[in-house]
Every structure is written in structure tokens, then in C-alpha cells.
Amino acid sequence: MTDKGINLKIRELQSDIGKIKDLEISIGKFRQDNWTELQGPTPFPSMTALRNWDKKLLARYQPFYLPFSDHCDLCTYGKCDLTGNKRGACGINMSTQQSRTYLLAACIGAATHTSHARELVTHTIQKFGSDHLLDTGGLAVGVEAPTIRLVCGIKPETLGDLETVLDYLENQLTQLLSATHTGQEGNHLDFESKVLHAGMIDQVGMEVADIAQISVFGFPKADPDAPLVELGMGVVDTKKPVILVIGHNVLPAINIIDYLKDKRLSDEVEVTGICCTAIDATRYSPKAKIIGPMSWQLRYIRSGIPDVIVVDEQCIRCDSLIEAERIRAPFIATSEKNCLGLTDRTRDPADEIVADLVSGKAPGVLILDPDKVGEVAVRTACAVAPERKKSGTLLPSQEIIDYAKICTQSNMCLVCQRACPNELNIPESIKAAGQGNFRKLIDIYDECAGCARCEQVCPQEIPLYTMIVSAAAQKMREETFKIRTGRGAIQDTEIRKVGGPIVLGDIPGVVAFVGCSNYPKGGQEVAEMCMEFAKRRYIVCTSGCSAMSAGMYRNEEGKTAYEMYPGSFEAGGIVNVGPCVANAHISGAAVKIASIFGRRPLRGNYEEIADYVHNRVGAVGVAWGAMSQKAASIMSGFWRLGIPVVVGPHGTKYRRMLLGRADREQDWYVHDRRTGEKVYVGPVPEHLFFAAETKEEAMVMIAKLCMRPNDTVKGRATKLTHYIDLHRKLFGTIPDDIHLFVRTAMDVPVTMKGEITRVLEERGWKETIIPDPTLLSHQIIKKEL
Amino acid sequence: MTDKGINLKIRELQSDIGKIKDLEISIGKFRQDNWTELQGPTPFPSMTALRNWDKKLLARYQPFYLPFSDHCDLCTYGKCDLTGNKRGACGINMSTQQSRTYLLAACIGAATHTSHARELVTHTIQKFGSDHLLDTGGLAVGVEAPTIRLVCGIKPETLGDLETVLDYLENQLTQLLSATHTGQEGNHLDFESKVLHAGMIDQVGMEVADIAQISVFGFPKADPDAPLVELGMGVVDTKKPVILVIGHNVLPAINIIDYLKDKRLSDEVEVTGICCTAIDATRYSPKAKIIGPMSWQLRYIRSGIPDVIVVDEQCIRCDSLIEAERIRAPFIATSEKNCLGLTDRTRDPADEIVADLVSGKAPGVLILDPDKVGEVAVRTACAVAPERKKSGTLLPSQEIIDYAKICTQSNMCLVCQRACPNELNIPESIKAAGQGNFRKLIDIYDECAGCARCEQVCPQEIPLYTMIVSAAAQKMREETFKIRTGRGAIQDTEIRKVGGPIVLGDIPGVVAFVGCSNYPKGGQEVAEMCMEFAKRRYIVCTSGCSAMSAGMYRNEEGKTAYEMYPGSFEAGGIVNVGPCVANAHISGAAVKIASIFGRRPLRGNYEEIADYVHNRVGAVGVAWGAMSQKAASIMSGFWRLGIPVVVGPHGTKYRRMLLGRADREQDWYVHDRRTGEKVYVGPVPEHLFFAAETKEEAMVMIAKLCMRPNDTVKGRATKLTHYIDLHRKLFGTIPDDIHLFVRTAMDVPVTMKGEITRVLEERGWKETIIPDPTLLSHQIIKKEL
Amino acid sequence: MTIIEPRQIAGVAGPETASGSIRRAKHSVRIIGRRGMGSMGWGDGIRKAKHPVLIIGHRAAEIDIDDKKMLDYLLELAQKGNISVIATPHTNPALLERDYTKAGIMPAIEIGHRLTDPDWKGIDGKGPYDLAIFAGLPNYMESTILSGLKHFAPQIRTMTLDNTYQPHACWSFSNISGRDWLENLKAIIEHVED
Amino acid sequence: MTIIEPRQIAGVAGPETASGSIRRAKHSVRIIGRRGMGSMGWGDGIRKAKHPVLIIGHRAAEIDIDDKKMLDYLLELAQKGNISVIATPHTNPALLERDYTKAGIMPAIEIGHRLTDPDWKGIDGKGPYDLAIFAGLPNYMESTILSGLKHFAPQIRTMTLDNTYQPHACWSFSNISGRDWLENLKAIIEHVED
Ligand code: SF4
Ligand code: SF4
Ligand code: SF4
């Protein structure tokens, strides 16, 4: 892209019509006069600008490809069999194909956030003007957009400034996507470099989206005390008309809330939400209620509670319209991206639309102006609710039993179980249900990902999913939890306080639970992990579906994680930053540590900052139920900053891991910035992308991955304590790789001295030094002797 | 996107520094003062702006989905079994999944053209300035950018104007791509509408690319007499150093040609090319030589002829570097999109790079500045050629025989045949070769798609592909053909001449042979079809790989199609518009007919123009070997204009057709613009996307698909004549659906009167009227009586 | 046990595929049908169909089986089994050579599309087909069309008589030699007559 | 003939899959290995391996077979066959309960990754493994890892002892009942001792 900014300066102009002196007009350029920071080497980086940095990471963290399919069918030369590294008709091999597929996913993910951001920015500019100032946290947030500054080398001040950023993102995405064309990139590591680029682009897109909406909608602004709001299916007052919003784009939900306020109906109608739209609705109005993560969609709809369903974009079940019809809930689609074949009623009068929805003449409508949705949704909900409430949609016990009896599992049918992503033992639970015992069905409810695949395949056409939900009806009513709504960015002042302890290792780590709800054993594991790490005084961040799951569990004291722990970015805090796009604040915090605490120049200076983060900031992302292409791109953004990510076992379906080899000493050398020497620092962090088999494995790995070369001896001792303690508790032994993480005797936690020293001796451990670590030779500071 | 243009008007300003009157500054807006045409309803259309038009097309031309895979594995909920319209974990069903997959392909295709266009525009602006005027044909081309005018509602005048267009395209692509995310669009017809949108975006992108390069590089400008250049493997003077350029982005090739000119080496070094880069190189310098289409890549490399291989982007074999190493040809990659794991040497001195390439220290390098490639490529070629020429890379006969003998086909091995996309009988030909008879191997060379899959799978590791190429060595040397290089756009004057005959049906049709070389039986079929339709005085257009294949065959007189027929856009012309991106000129010609001949307003008026083209312009696209995602998007662009496309049998792997139902009378009514009446017009054109089993089936279908409701009786009679004649010739009978195409007795071709009248009587045919056809009710002109 | 693989190496289908084995003896042609098809044999499959249709592609006229063309066997089957024939257009000349003029003519892709419409009355207007037998199309094109039918024409059973395994069909031979093919075709022809 | 389908319904693999049948009688455990594996039986597969490794996931300690846990059979096999064991970390507590301390501990995904390195000397440092036997991992995770090995560790043969069909392995049972599983495990254990 060329620079389209125009700067017209006229020192003096004398013409027929008059005389001008010192006229200056700047358009499309940022007024960066009061930003004195020097431009770094890579503002608006191209697809290859950071390739050298990527190569450094990829040399350490090798892709381990796990092909999900043996063939490629992307073009009509296919299908091509790529088994055993055979080449396809275009000459591609399996590893390259897998990395291409990952890039495709990352592009889809980044495009989703970016186009979401574009819509928010366009809409807010229309409403608030291009000159509306960005404000993500008042005076507490000086670095308002760390990722934009870092990547683009500009300092956005107004909504309008974000448009140039979006142009850049869309341009890069188009280029990245084009690289997946048959006969483009031919090397897997170059594909992986492009994956990292896509991840970085995605982080910028997320940041744009969230700072735009925070700036104009009065969302909590970097507020550690963001309100605690209600969460769970049990919190809905089912006597009132209930509106359900699903998705990620809050504009229609805002219009609904505004309309209710306007009509003084806020207390008469329930606004409930699923996925990120729900979080954002509570950021706008704490009266809104969050039902749960993506996997709650189908159970909530099948419960019959919602009277009207409004969907916007992303992570919405493709059968949402069909499911809505099933419970006779009028349906409103609101996004160009998800029109569902519905008639576009955007230009019709609200009266007519409401009438058609209420009468059932139209089971659903498409309304592409968010500002029209509120009236239609609310009036429709109020009109249909009384009638709808009369009849339930769940199955009475006897029907569950009757259905269960037609199951043919005795003939080894079992296809429901084979279709279940978690292989839940549905047949057994159905058998028990047939005998009137629903306990096992209810257990399935807990671990169920809400996909309804079981129901799709049952040859007896048993409505398995409805049965699960019906059996768990009582349990659903008891789902009343609390969640601290999305606070947005981390304050500069918070960074100043914790930056030191994090970089030195005194705070053992920052652990971010993010992403979707494709959990191997239900969401409770996320809540348990959050609590464990908060208790151990890590800084725990949450976002998106994981933020909800984190709140959907009460400990022995009957408290949820958000009630137990503060919302501030500090040791022992549980920090819900907000929806998926708020993930940018988590990586942004790492960037801000480098900039504010580490005083590294930020502007257009990606490589140095990433090197800083990778070597010094003990942060780990955990996407326990990572499911989507957005999760794919979000994770990639973390990787490019050198931050490791742990996923659950389903995460292997992303087709490749990025794994370090602790056993290859040569992989773990860094430069000492002060001396230029190469120093062995051990495998820290050991992996960049790791799929754990179980929650327990994840927890120990998280603790281990928080170690960084820069840890002080005190910091390393703290981190080792947690690693060893968790390992012992969960696996029964102390780890056999401790010697790799002990650099000097002082690193050894005092309480474990005896044990560890034994291990070190056995392993022939030798002391080494603690460098000022960097992977970049040009970061070496020539010491003046 | 908000409108970022700024228009500052000051009628009078009196201030401390002076006084201004009537100052007007426009920035980011187009100076459209001398474009008086009124803005149409849909400038810069959003993803849904043309949804109603799409729905009309899709109601007639139903998707027939041909799943290439039974499952989806796009996210970690997968794999999901979608057999028999089961729903996946996200609720998607098979038809929606297939349409999503097509959209993904179309997005990749459109992104590829758009990012290619972006690179050309950025580069040319850097060199020639943003204000450089566009010029695609001097005075002969008034409508310089029909697609941009039509879609965007602007009239670009300079290179800089194209940037705004590109911003729009990148924005739309990002949105379209995001719709493929798990849990976005849930309806297959809405996905199809988005596919059409992607196709339209793609056409704009292609137009941008080609008009930019035509404007600055002195390519033929809408020139019917563009030079005839050399084509085929036999045209290379193998005694000279030979450079091979592969790909689509001509910038490195131009630099090579310039360097040669500069150093007065033009006659000393051969510049040969494959794919669109080759065509563009000959547009720049007719001394460059075209080897052939994509499927010629491997055979040309294996022939050992090229001394240096330079690749840019798109349709480049992913193993090109490996293949280059095999023949010890130094390799230069030049695109960010295809870095192939090579070291970036962009900033190194040419001397060093050449030295490393010549010594073999670096088998390949990455040079991301096209202006540096020329020197490196030429100097390297000159240095390595003498040594390379000494040893051949093809197999001598005895080695072929020896290899053939280790084949285990007698044990029913046959895996080579099973791996071959065209199921060529390789085992039999190997058997014969083992007996010293190479005839059958040479036959395979003719139908071979050059994919080397046979070689990949042979358990005996027989170098099958090299054997095929070696056996055909003599034949390769005889490949000396001619092709008229890409002429670019169609002149307004040409449109004025043929617009009437086309719209009235006197010219029986415009048939465009475009796209890739994944042919079912080799490229000769394309040449034969071109000649047949030119002989029948259709207007034949060609582009891309098909343009090359069209020239790679000599008729009985020993002449190629391009030598037989003129290059002008007239009955019996064979018009090579140029590379893939030049396809925009073909659809652009249809648009110009509507605008120049039909006098329909063009600006931002997509729906009306598409309706015009669909009902009046008898154009058909033929992508006989359509392979790529670019082909997917190109075809989609034609569909949105209502222009049908015929593909070869491999085209079914695009996963869906768009087929009309001739037997459903209700599908074939149009509005009569003059009366508002609904009139049955028969199934014209019958299909929008059709895969033919054989060339013969394609030819008859092409003739049939040229019919349009608007044909005059004379025109219809001409078109019917060709349809019936071809049918009789190729299938032995007259078609049994003639009655559907005869509207009045006058439509019946005089020469076939007896026969046809019999059929009409049998079928109970009734006369109907010929309307002024439109699918759009708002196009009805209230007649003043 | 013969391992049954799709003819084209990467032609992996999905959960529902034709599967089974093929024997060499006369009368024992057996390929177990696609799941849900039960174990109905070929002859039965054809005989029990109320309105079967045989769709013949152009390769039937090119491929030799023994001393005849594949097409000849197909026409024999059609005649003996009283099965209506749709030939793809380019197949027609070979039919005319054999004086066979009863065939409907329609491109393969149109046939496939119409078969997905449960209301389509057939090219003969006699009502919906319940069995579509394919033969002689290019392997990969036949495969995509059979896939389309597997997914979108649940009311129709599909069969292919080519000597290559088509996992998307209800009935398919495995990849068999010309000799096996001949014997099995003959057995089927005999069986439909029974 | 038992039709062998991947355990997870859409778990379609590709051209190269384990395939074959399983019998109920003792000593006759047979699944024909993946193409290229020849017809070596299970016991042979294990006995002929020079450096086999048994990788045990946490589910082995959860799943009942008869009155014992799957893990118990696996440890018996390891002992009788003298096979080194790598347990995934969360499996370790169950090993300790059984006083089994010889196992190496390593996450499954790390094991998979290292096995793709032909130079990896193994967790015991005794040189590259030539047979990796998997058991007790979540089905889908085992499948992805086996796929990784199929494609990127050609030097290693893979086997799974779960009662679910894993097409990416060289040897796998089909989806069998608990009873069949028990009998076959016992037969294998006996056989490795022979
Ligand atoms: S992209 Fe390559 S590997 Fe994939 S189907 Fe096409 S030719 Fe085969
Ligand atoms: S809905 Fe729940 S129980 Fe059913 S298949 Fe999905 S995850 Fe398993
Ligand atoms: S799929 Fe249906 S019939 Fe089969 S075991 Fe499950 S519930 Fe029973």
C-alpha cells in the first residue's frame, strides 16, 4: 500500500481570489505531533517483514503435523493423496498442506474479527463522527492501543484513525489468503510464518474492535471493578418476556436495551445472551444476563425459555432458525454475514414486521439495520410471550422413559456414542433412563458440548439431545452464577505495579483462559484451573466463552471464581477482559509490560518487543476448548509474541503443534545482551503450542511454561515451586526435568532443597549463568569496558 | 466503509492570515466533473446489496451439490459426518457446507487477483506516480474500465484512483471470508449469493490489475493486431542461455527483459515463460517466448532446457525448487506469497547472489525487489549455461526400457493409473515401452496433465514422468506454434459494430475459452473447439492457459488458430485478451454492449446491466480445464452477470453445478418490459454452470447456451441452425428439445424446416411472442397508450 | 478377503460407502450394498426395482470387454431386464450404430440433477426412478455424481457396473480385472432374466 | 465379515488404513496391518520389534475390562513382552498405585513429536523405537497422533490396543465389545510370551 495520507502546506498563496499564509491541511495522516517516539523498523509490516523473527521461533518450536485428512481436495486436480509425504498434483506435500490449512483457518479467524471491527467502526463513525476521541480508560490508560502502536507505528486518537488501520488489515488478509491458492507458497515454514502474520493482524483487528466499542458505548473502561453480573440459565425470570441474543456484534443488543430503556420496559423484559454478545450486553447494561458459552445455545433454546431469538454474527448454530421454529420463537437475523435465507425486511415498517412475526406468517426476518432491531424484538417478545409461556418444550419424564425404551443398543448400535465428539456413554445413560434413572443422563449434560450430533445419527430417531436437556431441567434452573463483566484494557498503573514482579518472576505467571467451549469434559475444568492459579497468586485473565465457564462453578464456599478473587491485574486476580475481541488487551498487557516497565520502544518495533515478551514475560494462554478459526488466529497472535498456548485434547485437530525439544541442548541458547555471549538457558518456555491430554497435564504444563530465561533466582524458585508442587500433587512424583530449569543453586526452592539437589546430582547438573536474554543478535549492547 | 473522500469547499474565508474565496479541494474523491452519468442504485455494493438479483438467478439455476467429501473438518468439533443431510456439530448441513466450501474457493481466487492487482498498482505508482493516467486503448476505448464503473460507480482516471477501488475489494473480501467462519452463514442460497458477490469482486480486481499494467508497460492497447509470438517447447533456441519465468506477476520478467535490452543481450538470451507471466512477457516484448500452460511446467523443467528458473506467484508447482535442483538450474523466487523457505537476499549485492547461485552454494534465493531480479537472473543464466548444456537430463531409450521392465503390473499393481487424474493407461504404455515401443508413452504425453502423481505412487519407484517426457522428446522439439499475444480490452468501436448483431442474434454467440489446463484429454480439444466456433463465425475469445492451448495445434493446413483467424472482436475472430486477469475484458465487453449499444446506464447500476446481459448477450464461458480457485471466482463473476459457463468433467469437483430445468415451464418466464406481461421464453440460457462429459457434449451445449430471449427471429434461426447442426453431426440425431427454443414459425431455420416442423407438431408446440425481456419487474416501462 | 479401495487412490468417501467382496463364480455376484441397503444382491437389486434406469456414458462405447464393447453388454442387460436407458449425448452415435434408438439422451450432469428431484417423472414420463445404474462415465465424474445422489437423492438407489470401485454407490464392483468383470456382468444379465 | 469402520463416525482416514477382521478364538488375533505391513499378526508384530514402546494414556486407568482395569492388562503385556512403558503424566498416579515405577513420563503429544525424529534415542536412551503401541488416550487425540506418525514417522510401526478402530494405525482392533477385547488382549499377552 502506498501512503494515501495527504498533507497540504501552503506557506503563502497569493491569487486572484485572495491570499493564504501558513495553511496546513492534513488528511488521512495522523496528527502525531505530540508523539515523539521514533518510528521503529517495521510499521505496517508486510507479509515477510517479520519473517526472520518467525524463523527464530520456528527453529525452536518445530511444527508437529497431525493430518486430519490424508488427502487434499482444494482444486479439481484433486483429490490428491498426500500420505507419507507424497506430493499432490500441484507438487505440494503433506506438511505444506497442513500448514496451508492452518493458514486458511487463521485467515478466516482474522477476517472475522477484522470485518467485525470494520462494522463497529463504520457504525460508530456514522453515529458519533469520525473525530470522536478514543477513550479506553481515561487517564489510567496512556497507551490506549498498544498493539496498533506496535504493529502499525501509529497512535490512533479518533475513531477515524482506526479506518486506516482497518485498510491495512484488510489488505494484509487479502494477501495472506491469496498465499493459500494452489501453486503459491510451497514451503511449510513460510506458511507458518504467514500464520504468525495472520495472528498479528488478528490481534490488531481485535484491538480496533474493542477500543471502538469501549470508547463510544460507555463500557467499563479498564475497570478492575467492572460489575458482577448474572450468569447461567437459572438467572432468567421466565415469567417475563425473554429475548435471547446470540453472537458477537453487540449493536442489535444495544438497540434492544436502549429501546427498553426508552419505553421504560427495562424491568419488564429479560435480555439474555449467549457468546460474546452476551458479555458486551452486560458491559453496556449490567441488567442483561449471560446464559453461557457457545455450547449453551442449543440447550437454552431447547429449554423453550427464549421468546424471541436475535442472532448477529459468529459462532451461531447454523440450525438456529430451525431450532427457533421448533420452540415457536420468532427469529431475527441481523447480519449480512448470516442471512439464513430470510427475507430482508430492513426497509419495512416495524409494525408490519412485528405483525408477521407474531402471527407466525414469517418465522423469521432479516433486519440489516441494528437500530431497527430493538423495537421489533421487544414488541414481538411482549406479544408472543403470554401465549408461548403456556406450553413447555421439554419432555416429561414418562416420555423420556418411553423414548429410551426404543433404543437398540443391545444390538451394539452405539452410533450416538460414536458420533459424540467426547464419546460420552449415551447408550448406557439411555438404558438407565429407560429404567427411570436419569442420573447418567444428567451426568452427560455436564460434559456435553451441546452439538446434537448424537441426535442426528440415532437410527431410531430418539430425540437424544432434548432428553438430555429435559432430564437436566432441574439442574438448569439451579445454574445461577456470577461473572465480572468485561473490564477492557489493563491500566498503565497496574502494569507499572506488576511489570517488575512479572519480569523478575516474583509473580509466577500470567495465565489467560480464553476461547471456545469445545471442552473434553465440560466447562467446570476451566473454573477449577482458574481458581487454582488465582489461589497460587498467578494473574489469571479470562475472555470469551472461557470467561463464562470460569464463572459457572461454585467452590466449597458456594462462591464463583469472580466472587472469590478481585478483578484487578494483580497476583491472585481473575481478570475478565471481555469478549473474544478483548483478547487484544491480554496480549496488549504483555506488550505494555515491555513498553512501560521494560521501556523498550514500542512504535513499529515488533521484533524487539516480541523478543522481550518471549524472554521475560511469563505469560501462558490456555484455550481449553479452542474450537473455531478465530481461536486459531488468536492463538497465532500470541505465538508471534512468543507466548505459549495450551489447548485441550481436541486442539490436536488444529492439525499441528509447535513443540520444543527439551532434549536438544542446542535449541536453548540465547544471546546475553550485555556480553554478546551465547548462553544455555534451558527449555523456557518449552513449547509454543501444546495440546494436553487432561486438565491435570495442562495445569502442570502451564506452570512449567511460565518460566522465562530472564527469571531472577527468586522468581525461578517461585515458579519451580509451583511446577514441582503441582506435578507432585497431580502425578505423584517430582518431575524428572528439574535439572533443565535450575541455573544456579539459588534457583532451587528452599523447601525442596534436599530432593532437588539429589536429582541435580544424579543428572550431572552444572551451574550456568543468568543472562540478559535475547534471541536477536542485533539486540546485543556492546559493553564499554 | 464510510466515505473517506474529503471535499473541502470554502466560498469565502476571512481570517487573520488572509481571505479565501471559492477554494475547493477534493481529496480521495474522483474528479468526476466531466462524467455526467447519474449514479446508479448500488455503487460499491455491500455483500447483500445485490442479493435480490442473485436470488432470481438462483431460483432458476438451482445448485446441484456434488460433495467431494462426506465430512467437514473445518473446526475442532469435527470431523462431522454430513452424509444425507445430517447436521454437523455447528448445525450446518451438507448443502450449506458445499456452498461454504465454494465460497472459500472463490474468496481465495478473488484474493489472489486482488492482491496481485494491489502489487501491480503499488509498484506502478512508485515508478510512474499516482497521477499517471490510465490508458487502455487511447481514443478507441472510451469506457476504460467498464467493470469498475459498473460496480463501484466511479470512473478511474489515474493509477491512484485504482487504490480506492482496491480498498473496497479488500474490504469486501474480508467480509466474505468471514462468512465462512464456523457458525456464520447458515443458508446455502445465501452462501451462493456471496459466491456471486465474490465473483463480481474478482472481476473488478482483475480489471484493476490489467488496466494498470497495460497503462504503464506499453502492452498492446485493445489491439486486434497484437503481435503473433512464438509458442511451444520447440521454439526455444537451446544453444543460448535460457531463462524460464513461471507465474502471473510480470514485474520480474519485465526487469529481465529490460536488463537484457540495456546490456544489448536481447538476442543472446532466451526468455521463456509458462502461465500468464509468459503472456505478459510477450505483451511487453514479442521476443519473449511462451512455452505453454500450467501443465507444461514439469515437462519443460524435466526437459532440462531452462538454465535459470524465476518464479513469481500463482499456479507454480510447490516442488518447483526441488525440480530445479534436479536439473541443476539456479532458482529465484520473487514473491512474498511464495518464499519457498529460501533466504531473503533482497538487500545483498547482485554480485554475491550471482556467485552463490552459480557456484551452487545457494540452489535458490529469494529476491523481493523485482527490479533486482533481472541482473541476477541474466548473469546467472549466462554463467551456468555453458556447463549445463553439456549434460542432458532426459533418459536415453535404453534406460526407459530398463525401467519399464521392473514394472510389476502383471501383479495387477496399476497404482500409477489409479493415481492419474485422467486414469491414463500408464501400465500398458510401460509394458510396450519395455518392449521398446514408445508410441503409447508418447500418446500419454498428449493427454497428460503434467501432475506427476503417477511417479509419486509407483511402488517400484519408476521415474514415470521423466520416462513420458523422455519418450516424447522428439515431439517436444516439434512443438512450434504461434499465439497472438494478449490484446487487452475490446474497443468501443468494435462493440459498436458487433453489439447489434450480438444482441439481435445475428452473430450466433461470443464463446470465451478461459482458465486452466486440467483437461480430460489434453489441450488439443480446446484448439479444436476454438476453430470450430470461429469457423461458424462466433466471436471466440481466449485467455490464460486456454489461450495457449488454443494455439498449440495445427489444422490440416498446418496453421494454428491464431494464424487462421483475425484477432478482432468480430464474427470469426479469435481474440486472445491476455492473461487470467484479462478475463475482465471479456465480461467487460458484455457490459459494454449493454452500455454502448444498449445505452443502459452503467454507473453503479449492476442489476440492470446484468439483467440486460443475461437476457440479450449470447455469451458463454468455457473453462475446459478449470482447476484453480481463481477459476472458481472468475466463473462466479460471469454467473452474476447471467453468463453461463461450461466446464470439463473435472469441473464437477468444484462441488456444485447451477442447472436450469428445461422441463419446468414455470421457471422460464420473463417480464415483457413493454407490456409488463409475463412471457414464456423457453430455457434460454438453460444452465449457468454445466460440466460436460466430453468435448462433443460441450460444443453442442455451448451452441445451445448462446440463445437468449431477446434473439430476433433471424438470430434465433441462426443459433438454432448451429445447435441442430452440431447435434446432428456429433450425436447423430436432431435434438429432442427444439420445440422449447422455437417461439414463432419464423425462428425455424429454413434449411431444416421440414424436419423441425415435424418435431414441433409431435410435441404439440404452440407459438408464443418475443418479448422485450427482463427478470426485473421494476424494469417494466409503463407504456403510454 | 479382497480389500476394497476406491479406484482413484485418494477417492476416499466417507462413513457410508459401498463395501464387500466379489467372487468369481457365476451367479454369485455379491457386493454388499451401502449401509442401509441390507444384503440385497445385484440381480435382486435390479429386479426388485420398480422403475430402474441405466445411464450410459461415452466410455462404454470405447472400452473392450472380451471381443465386444462394454456398451453391448449394457444394452443386453437393458433389454433382458427391461430397463430404460438414458445415454449421454456423446454415447448416442454408438447406439445408433447398433440401431438402438430407444434411449433417452441427456447429459450426465442433468440426469444427476433431475434424479435429486423426487417429483421428476423420468425422461419417459413414467414416474420417478427408484434405481439408477451408471456405467461408462469418466470415473471421477461418475463419482461426484454418485456422491450428489448419495446425499441428495435418498429415495433412489444407485449402482455402477464399471469395473472400478465407487464408494458412493449403493452397489459397486471392486477394482476388478477384465475377466472378472465379464463373468460378473454375464451373471447379472442372467440373473435379471431369471 | 465384520465391516470395519473408524470408531468416530466421521473419522474417515484416507487411502492407507488398517483394515481386516478380528476373530474371537484365542490365539487367532488378526488384523491385517496397514498396506505395506504385510500380514504380520499382532504377536509377531510385537515380538519382531527390536525396541517397542507402550504408550499409556490416562483412560487406561479408568476403563474396566472384566474385573480389572485396562491398565492392568497393559502392564502385564509390558512385563511379559519386556516392553518399555511411557505413561502420560496423568496416568502416573495409577501406576504408582500399582507400584510400577519403571515407566517414563511424558505427555502424549511430546511422545508423538519425538517419534517423528528418527534420531531420537527414546526416553530410555537406548535408541530409536521401531514399534509404538498406544492405548488409553482419548480416542480422537490418539487418532490425530497416529495420523502424525503415519505421515511423518515412516520408520516406526504403530499399534493400538484400544477396542476402537483406529485407521491410522498399522494394527488396530475393530470396534469390538468388551468380551472380544478381553479375549484378544489375553491372546496377545500369551503370544508375546511364546
Ligand atoms: S491443491 Fe494441490 S494437493 Fe490439493 S487438490 Fe489441488 S493439486 Fe491436489
Ligand atoms: S450433544 Fe452432547 S452428548 Fe450429544 S453428541 Fe454432542 S456432546 Fe455428545
Ligand atoms: S443411536 Fe439411538 S438406538 Fe443407537 S444406541 Fe444410541 S440411542 Fe440407542
Ligand code: SF4
Ligand atoms: S470463545 Fe470461541 S465459541 Fe466462544 S464466542 Fe469466541 S470464538 Fe465463539
Ligand code: SF4
Ligand atoms: S464447521 Fe461445523 S460441520 Fe465443520 S467441523 Fe466444525 S462443527 Fe463440524
Ligand code: SF4
Ligand atoms: S503426470 Fe500425466 S500420466 Fe502421470 S498421473 Fe499425471 S496426468 Fe497421469
Ligand code: SF4
Ligand atoms: S505403479 Fe509402477 S509398478 Fe505399478 S503398474 Fe504403474 S509403473 Fe508398474
Ligand code: SF4
Ligand atoms: S488459467 Fe488457471 S492454471 Fe492457467 S495460469 Fe490461470 S489460474 Fe493458473
